[in-house]
Amino acid sequence: MTLTITRPDDWHLHLRDGSVLADLVPHTSRQFARAIVMPNLTPPVINTEMARSYRQRILAAVPAVDSFEPLMSLYLTNNTPADEIIRAKESGIVHGFKYYPAGATTNSDAGVTDIKNAYPALEAMQKNNMILQVHGEVVDPTVDIFDREARFIEQVLEPLKNDLPELKIVFEHITTKHAAQFVSDADQYVAATITPQHLLYNRNEIFKGGIRPHYYCLPVLKREEHRLELVKAACSGNPKFFLGTDSAPHAQNKKESSCGCAGIFSAPLAIELYARSFDENDARDKLESFASFYGADFYGLPRNTDTITLEKKEWTVPASFPLASEKIIPMHASEKEKWKMKMTSPT
Ligand code: NCD
Ligand code: ZN
Numbered sequence: 001m002t003l004t005i006t007r008p009d010d011w012h013l014h015l016r017d018g019s020v021l022a023d024l025v026p027h028t029s030r031q032f033a034r035a036i037v038m039p040n041l042t043p044p045v046i047n048t049e050m051a052r053s054y055r056q057r058i059l060a061a062v063p064a065v066d067s068f069e070p071l072m073s074l075y076l077t078n079n080t081p082a083d084e085i086i087r088a089k090e091s092g093i094v095h096g097f098k099y100y101p102a103g104a105t106t107n108s109d110a111g112v113t114d115i116k117n118a119y120p121a122l123e124a125m126q127k128n129n130m131i132l133q134v135h136g137e138v139v140d141p142t143v144d145i146f147d148r149e150a151r152f153i154e155q156v157l158e159p160l161k162n163d164l165p166e167l168k169i170v171f172e173h174i175t176t177k178h179a180a181q182f183v184s185d186a187d188q189y190v191a192a193t194i195t196p197q198h199l200l201y202n203r204n205e206i207f208k209g210g211i212r213p214h215y216y217c218l219p220v221l222k223r224e225e226h227r228l229e230l231v232k233a234a235c236s237g238n239p240k241f242f243l244g245t246d247s248a249p250h251a252q253n254k255k256e257s258s259c260g261c262a263g264i265f266s267a268p269l270a271i272e273l274y275a276r277s278f279d280e281n282d283a284r285d286k287l288e289s290f291a292s293f294y295g296a297d298f299y300g301l302p303r304n305t306d307t308i309t310l311e312k313k314e315w316t317v318p319a320s321f322p323l324a325s326e327k328i329i330p331m332h333a334s335e336k337e338k339w340k341m342k343m344t345s346p347t
Contacts, residue, residue: 001312003284007304007344008271008291010035012133012172012193012244014263015058015070017041019324024249025061027267027321029068031341033304036133036244037070039098040107044075048087051094071095071299073133077110078117085124095299096131096170097121101152103139105218106248106262115156122160126167131299133170136179137219146203149219150178157182165189170298173198173246175219177229183240184233191298193244194234196273197264197331202227213260214329217248220262234290235283242295245270251326266331269317273331275310275339307345315340 013035015024028035037058039045045054051072058070074080074088076097088094099118100111112118125132137148138155157171171183171192183192197205197217202224206215215221233241247270248263255261266273271291278287296303319334320327 002309002342003275003287003312003339004307004309005288006292007033007306007308008243009033009295009304010245010247010270011170011242011295011299012036012038012195012246013267014038014040014246014248016249017054017057020249021057021061023321023323023328024267025058025068026063026066028247028270029062029066031271031308032068033306034069034071034301036073036095039073039075040100040105042107044077044107044110045072046075046077046080046110047084048074048091048094051088052091055093071301073098075100075110076112076118076121076132078112078114080118080121082120082124085121085128085130089128089130094130095301096133097125098133098135098172100135101137101139101156104135104137106250108135115160119163122164122167126164129168129300131168131170133172136171136174145220146222149174149176153178153182161186161190168298170244172244173219174230174233175222176226180229180233180241184238186240191240191242191294192233193246193295194230194241195244195246195264196266196270196277197221198227198230199234199277200227200273213255213257214264214331214333216255216260216262217246217264218262231277231281235278235281235286237286237289239289239294239297241290242298243274243291244295249323249328251323252320252329253326255329264331265328268321268330269332269337271308271310271341272337272339276337279312279339309342309344310339311342312338313340314338
């Protein structure tokens with residue numbers, strides 16, 4: 001069985017910087033035409049000039065056979081000036097601002113400590129039709145880690161929506177039924193990305209036969225009841241839900257450590273993972289719109305015109321890939337995968 005779809009885009013991706021770009025970019029550019037590249041570098045990408053030079057470094061790492069467009073995102077801080085939004089918009093290369101609550105995840109220390117601090121920037125974003133990409137978890141250490149997304153909706157998103165009703169928001173990597181419900185109920189200014197790991201696995205996966213750091217990401221995997229609602233949302237054909245892998249590469253030794261960092265590296269087999277989920281849920285016909293149409297539509301960008309073909313054919317995922325002088329372990333490493341990307345059509 002084969003499945004040919006319009007070439008997809010990844011609306012949430014981490015590529016890091018420096019010598020690892022050459023190892024990381026090709027995994028994504030092989031499958032996707034474009035990707036929103038997250039700005040949580042050290043130091044974070046906080047202005048248009050930094051995004052411009054980061055974009056050039058990414059482009060330099062794209063293999064000659066691929067055509068790939070990095071779509072830049074800027075890191076929102078307590079001090080993002082309103083005129084940075086104008087510069088970003090005018091650049092044509094910046095497509096959103098990422099809001100990390102300070103301390104919520106990897107490299108988020110420079111994030112926003114109180115959303116009110118960012119209101120001048122957010123008001124300018126609403127006015128200039130610039131998208132806010134949200135990491136939706138509260139950071140209060142007394143809140144249970146499994147409740148942080150639901151709490152964020154009540155404490156931050158609902159008030160934000162009241163104050164800035166026409167601000168376009170992407171609720172990134174949603175993981176709970178609460179988030180799926182919030183997005184479904186919201187108006188056309190709100191959408192969400194969903195990762196392959198949150199569609200395929202529940203939290204048992206982290207502890208199957210021992211502690212498995214390569215299944216640890218933030219927001220952390222949740223209970224089965226939540227996974228089922230995410231699958232329903234992704235497979236529903238509702239244009240508010242679209243593909244964003246949150247592929248977040250960390251070297252093997254940073255993951256397999258006494259304090260392993262958060263992030264799942266799915267880029268080498270991203271579209272195959274989504275194909276498995278949609279196939280298992282008898283929604284093969286819904287994969288294309290989720291992966292290739294709705295994200296572009298929400299971002300106001302043209303849909304891609306070339307295609308990729310996937311084949312239902314068992315193969316074994318490599319145990320690791322090179323990452324500069326180290327190794328990186330992909331999601332589902334050494335296990336059998338059911339779908340394989342076969343070919344691409346010329347542009
Ligand atoms: C991401 C990373 O490693 O940059 N980690 C993760 O678990 N998803 C950060 C993020 O998107 O939260
Ligand atoms: Zn991310």
